[in-house]
Amino acid sequence: MxxxxxxxxxxxxxxxxxxxxxxxxxxxxxxxxxxxxxxxxxxxxxxxxxxxxxxxxxxxxxxxxxxxxxxxxxxTTNETYFYRTPRVWDYFQDEFLPQFLDQGQNRALRVWSGAASTGEEAHTIGVLLEDIRLGHQKFDYSVLGTDVSSRVLKVATDGQYKGRSIARFREAKPNLFDKHMAGNDTDGFKANPQIRSRIKFKLHNLFDRLSGAGPFDVVFLRNVLIYFTDEDQEKILRQVHSQMRPDGVLFIGESETLTKLNSPFEPIAPIIYRPKAKANG
Structure with a gap:
């Protein structure tokens, strides 16, 4: 032919x-x-x-x-790296996680990376949570990363990173990086097995309900809403809201806002939201 x-x-x-x-x-x-x-x-x-x-x-x-x-x-456009947008991680580490621990929750923290791409975000979450787990005997966690692209999920599942992908995290958090990432500059680095065992990746369309998952304490839905119309963003946000705990937190991208949308979320800080209370009946 x-x-x-x-x-x-x-x-x-x-x-x-x-x-x-x-x-x-x-x-x-x-x-x-x-x-x-x-x-x-x-x-x-x-x-x-x-x-x-x-x-x-x-x-x-x-x-x-x-x-x-x-x-x-x-x-689909897929560009991501470890520790993207530090103020998101500062809030996650310094505000949300201490509150979760203070409440003495008798369950594992569940986190959803809703546009996981090649997995850097999910592995950043895993590193930060594993560091908490090592210092708190009863704390545990699971991370689910989803994307519509099977190509990027293969990279995420392999979980081996180098170069620009890890540079910011390695420079900003050298102690955490050395403690929880293993490898070398030539072959790349992987998160330690204790972290990888708690991270799963799955092919998923954000318009669909996640089967066998949730409710989630934290959802990262960053730098993906910009690819949808306002109407479709609202559909996605309703779907996400239905799978979050009432006291959960939603993170969106730095170039995104929910201000003009009919959204079931209310702002905590720029790009950080919490679910509005669900109406009775």
Whole structure:
């Protein structure tokens, strides 16, 4: 079979169809001005699967679930690193965790990293919680990381990091890093086994209810809401709210706000929220 053309173009009609397909399967809204981005991310895929044009690729998507997952992997943006946005972690360490410990909760702390990407956030959570566990005999925890991209979840599950991914954490918290991360600069670093055993990763669409998980004490939903319309953000937030404890905490991204949304959360501080009380009846 001949290879697909390298200069294939995308018609406005095919762009509209692909935007609709992406939204239906991920909830992500690709802006009307982002056609060149979509072409650049998918053109190589057409060559790989030997489809001659985007119309043929769209037909393939309708009957190939594996290719639909590959489309999701290609169009999602995944950039993250350990200890991103220090004030989030300062609040988590200095405010939330002491309150949780003071309440003497007789259960494991449950945390959800709702746009886990390659797993740096979930492993940062694990390191901070493991440090607490070592100093508090009755404290335990579990961390669930979810994402719509199977590609990034493979990286997260492997959990090996180096370079820019770990640089900020290594510099800001050298004692914690040396205590809980093992490895070297050439091969990369992994969290210690006690941490990895408490972190699980799962493929999940934020529009869907998480089965067999929750309720969560803490949800990190950072730098993902910006890819959704206001209406879809509200749907996601209602779903998240339904799976949180009443005294839980939600963290969102530094470029995000819930101020203009009809949201079941109220602010504690910028980018930090708590669930509003659920209405009776």
């Amino acid at each position: 001949s290879a697909a053309k390298t200069d294939v173009t995308m018609s406005d009609g095919d762009f509209s169809k692909l935007r609709a397909i992406v939204h239906k399967n991920t909830g992500i809204t690709i802006g009307e001005t982002r056609k060149s981005m979509l072409v650049s991310r998918l053109r190589s895929r057409l060559r790989e699967v030997e489809e001659p044009d985007f119309a043929a690729y769209i037909t393939r998507l309708s009957k190939d679930p594996d290719e639909m997952q590959e489309l999701t992997n290609r169009v």
